[in-house]
Amino acid sequence: MILAFEDVVKSYGGIRALDGLSFAVGRDEIVALLGPNGAGKTTALEIALGLRGCDSGSVHLFGASPSSIAVRRRLGVTPQESGFPDMLTVGEIVEFVAQHYPTPAQVAQTLSAFGLEAMKKRRAGTLSGGESRRLALALAFIGNPEFVVLDEPTTGLDVQSRRRLWDVVREASGNRSILFTTHYLEEAQALASRILVVDRGRLLFDGDAQTLRGRVGGRRVTYVGQDGPVVAVPVDTDAYVRALVNSGAGFSNLEISKPSLEEAFLLLTKGPE
Amino acid sequence: MNTLLLVRAHTKIQFLDLIRWPGYVVPTVVFPAMLYSIFDLPAARMHPNDADLLALAFIAWAVIGVTLYQFGVGIAQERGRPWERYVRTLPASVFERFGARIATAVLFGVITAALVALVARAFTPIDLTLMQWLRVLLYAIAGGVPFVLIGITIGYWASARASVPLATAVNLLLAYAGGLWMPPQYLPSFVATISPYLPTRQFGDLLWSVVGEGNALRAVMGLALYTLVFGLIAAVGYRRDERKRYA
Numbered sequence: 001m002i003l004a005f006e007d008v009v010k011s012y013g014g015i016r017a018l019d020g021l022s023f024a025v026g027r028d029e030i031v032a033l034l035g036p037n038g039a040g041k042t043t044a045l046e047i048a049l050g051l052r053g054c055d056s057g058s059v060h061l062f063g064a065s066p067s068s069i070a071v072r073r074r075l076g077v078t079p080q081e082s083g084f085p086d087m088l089t090v091g092e093i094v095e096f097v098a099q100h101y102p103t104p105a106q107v108a109q110t111l112s113a114f115g116l117e118a119m120k121k122r123r124a125g126t127l128s129g130g131e132s133r134r135l136a137l138a139l140a141f142i143g144n145p146e147f148v149v150l151d152e153p154t155t156g157l158d159v160q161s162r163r164r165l166w167d168v169v170r171e172a173s174g175n176r177s178i179l180f181t182t183h184y185l186e187e188a189q190a191l192a193s194r195i196l197v198v199d200r201g202r203l204l205f206d207g208d209a210q211t212l213r214g215r216v217g218g219r220r221v222t223y224v225g226q227d228g229p230v231v232a233v234p235v236d237t238d239a240y241v242r243a244l245v246n247s248g249a250g251f252s253n254l255e256i257s258k259p260s261l262e263e264a265f266l267l268l269t270k271g272p273e
Numbered sequence: 274m275n276t277l278l279l280v281r282a283h284t285k286i287q288f289l290d291l292i293r294w295p296g297y298v299v300p301t302v303v304f305p306a307m308l309y310s311i312f313d314l315p316a317a318r319m320h321p322n323d324a325d326l327l328a329l330a331f332i333a334w335a336v337i338g339v340t341l342y343q344f345g346v347g348i349a350q351e352r353g354r355p356w357e358r359y360v361r362t363l364p365a366s367v368f369e370r371f372g373a374r375i376a377t378a379v380l381f382g383v384i385t386a387a388l389v390a391l392v393a394r395a396f397t398p399i400d401l402t403l404m405q406w407l408r409v410l411l412y413a414i415a416g417g418v419p420f421v422l423i424g425i426t427i428g429y430w431a432s433a434r435a436s437v438p439l440a441t442a443v444n445l446l447l448a449y450a451g452g453l454w455m456p457p458q459y460l461p462s463f464v465a466t467i468s469p470y471l472p473t474r475q476f477g478d479l480l481w482s483v484v485g486e487g488n489a490l491r492a493v494m495g496l497a498l499y500t501l502v503f504g505l506i507a508a509v510g511y512r513r514d515e516r517k518r519y520a
Contacts (some may be wrong), residue, residue, distance in 0.1 A: 049362050051519055071366035079362075083355035087293040088286055099282040100363045139359075 001063070002147050002177045003027055003048055008057035010043055010201075017043040018054065019201035025147075026212060030178045032188035032195045036269050040201040042080070043179045045151055048179070049077060061147070073101060078151045080181075082132045086125030088137035090116055090135055093124060094142055101143030114138040114168055130161045137165065141172045148173075152179035166190050185261045199269040213264045220263060223254040233259050233267060275374075280363050283373030288380060291343075297387055301342050302381060305335035307386035310456070317397040323456065325401065328393035329409065330453040331374025335385040337448065337473065338414050340420040340460075341427070341440045343378040352514060361519075367486035378421065379414060401484070408483045416476040419496050422503035423472070429510030447473040464469040472499045 003025040010018040018040045025031050036039045044054040046060050050067030063070045082094055089263065094111060111117045114134045119127070133154060140148045142208055153169065154162040162184070169178070169191060184237035188195050189209045197205035197212070205212055219237040223230055226249060234240035237256060244251065257266070291297045309331040317324040351357045360370065390406075393399045401409070423443065431439050448454055448463050451473025460468055468474045475495040478487030 007360055039393065051358065051361060053520060069364045069366060072362065075362070075364075077359065077362040079355055079359040081355035085286070085290040085356060087290045092286060096362065100365055148294075209472050236415065 001027075002061070003179065004058075004060045005044070005048070006058045008044075008054045008059060010040075010052070010054045011048065014124060017201055018047075020057070021198065021201060021203055022057075023196050023203055024204060025177055025179050027177055028175055030173060030190035030193050031180075031250045033179060033181045033198065034185070034188055034265065035198040039199045039269070041198060042151070042197065043201075045149060045179075045181060049075070051147060058249065073143075074149045076140035076143050076256065078140040078148075078150040078153050080138045080155070082124075082136045084124035084127075084132065084135065088124055089121050090124065090127070091120035094138055097139045098142045103144050105142055105144045107142070110138050110142045113141075113172060113234055115164075123148070125218070128157075129156050133157060133161075133165065134168070137169065137172075141184060146176050148176055148178045150178065152181050152183065155183065161185065185265055189261055197265065197268055204268050209261055212268070213258055213261060220257045220259040222257075223251045225249065226253045233263055274370055276366075276369055278372060279495045280372045280376060282366065282514055283370055284376040284380070287373055287377040291377070291381070292466075301338055302385045302388070303333055305338060306392050309389050310392055314392065315395055317393070324397040325484045326456065326481055326486060328389060328397065328399050329483065330477050331389045331393075332386045332409065332413060333416065333473070334448050334453045335389050335482050336382045336417045336418045337453075337476065339378055339382040339385050341415050341424045341444050344374070344421055344424025344429030344441075345431070345440040346436045347374070348425060349431050350433045352518070353433070353511045354427070371487070375421070378417075380445070382413065382417060405483050409480060412479050412483065416479045416496060419472050419499035419503055420476070422500060422507045426501070426503050426510055429507060447471055450474075451477055453477050458481035466500070470495070472496060475499075477507040484500050488492045 001024050005023050008018050008021045009016070021040065021044060033041050033044065043052065047054050048061065048066055050061070050065065050072070059066055061068075062074055062176055064071050088096075091107065091111070093106050094116075098110075104213050108117070111120055113139055116131070116134055116138060119131060124132070124135070133156070137150070137153055140150060150169070154165050157165065168185065178191075180191070191206065195205065195209060195212055196203060197208065219233070221230075221232045221234060221237060221240060223244075230251075232240065241254075241256070244254075286476065309328070313327045317327045332500030390409075393478060424440070427436055427439055427443070450460070450468055451457075451471045452460055452468055453473055453476075457465060457468050457474065457477075469491070472495065475492040478492035479489060479496065480491035
């Protein structure tokens with residue numbers, strides 16, 4: 001096991017950010033951590049990276065404390081906010097991070113893999129948002145770590161840049177485990193072999209995208225009614241359609257399909273108010 | 274990884290980041306030599322017997338400026354930055370990270386003080402032997418310790434915005450009242466009364482003792498007391514910030 005959270009509780013004052021969160025990341029897994037804003041994702045990652053402690057429960061990274069230096073030699077991180085020192089060049093930043101690891105990847109190779117070779121001598125302060133994110137991703141992989149944590153790796157990028165980065169991450173992933181947070185469900189679907197959904201500090205779902213869609217139970221019903229288009233995901237699809245037909249109300253373009261990942265996610269995290 | 278290699282790696286990037294930043298280099302590294310040239314160089318030429326004391330006072334001020342800005346403003350502005358959080362996820366201990374900050378400050382302190390010394394050597398009758406210069410170097414590093422701790426105190430207790438005016442005020446007021454800009458006997462009487470108790474005066478006394486002036490023993494005792502006091506305040510500030518950001 002690479003990372004193990006067991007019944008982790010963390011509060012800030014009166015606010016409970018993690019409420020008995022338990023999950024694990026195994027070898028060679030690519031796991032997406034999903035959840036609405038304030039769900040506890042960032043707190044969970046900060047605890048996993050040893051930046052914060054927990055109030056109760058236990059967290060083990062490679063079987064040890066996440067704040068241990070020995071453990072960090074096996075870990076690569078892409079921070080959510082880059083904020084690189086403006087005056088340092090891309091090459092200097094990558095070389096600096098590489099120096100912390102016992103068997104780092106070649107700097108030139110890593111720069112090339114992340115499309116940064118042409119900007120090796122450019123200062124970080126002059127990079128665009130997309131270039132900054134590529135640099136942040138390169139830093140997670142330069143140490144050749146066994147476990148990589150990516151905190152919202154493509155936030156703020158346009159669709160094309162995002163997809164290009166997915167390809168880069170897929171190629172760089174190799175035989176290592178990756179845990180990443182994201183707001184983009186399609187990103188989770190494209191990259192992850194497993195999805196964890198957290199909300200209010202608790203784990204609501206642990207499985208693949210297919211299972212997440214199936215977990216919601218109902219099917220997606222769309223039609224054009226008298227007042228315009230209608231989209232519904234009823235618990236009992238048959239009863240819903242029967243009631244619609246029996247109501248005598250006019251409708252057209254009736255379609256019954258599986259709910260999208262987004263709808264499944266929204267239904268799952270809607271929870272009791 | 275080897276601790277020394279990591280300290281070197283952190284020192285290198287901190288040094289490069291600062292040396293390329295004119296907003297740091299001009300006021301911190303160049304100003305002491307510039308102000309020495311403008312204000313004290315003519316005095317040193319007119320009063321050759323005071324040339325040593327004037328140059329040593331500006332060397333002390335050069336070191337104080339670097340420590341207050343490097344640690345005071347540096348820590349206050351960096352402690353909340355994403356890069357600082359990221360660096361904490363790397364396999365390097367707090368001692369390696371902080372060791373690099375001290376090494377960077379020593380480098381800048383030596384460069385800043387060396388600029389003053391070069392101007393003094395070139396344009397005044399300052400006359401120190403090699404052994405005396407080595408003592409100046411040693412005393413400048415040792416005497417800078419309480420100012421490092423005053424800087425760390427500012428860094429952990431002041432906000433990023435407040436740190437610049439605070440460090441500047443502390444630097445200028447203490448330099449003036451400590452007699453680093455003019456011989457202490459020319460200070461107004463009320464300032465002259467408190468001057469011997471200030472760390473800047475004690476730092477000046479320590480350096481002046483190299484040429485047989487200043488009370489070295491009293492200076493060392495005073496600086497040790499300031500080291501203790503600000504060491505404690507800085508430690509409390511550090512722990513408070515750690516609890517707030519990383520507990």
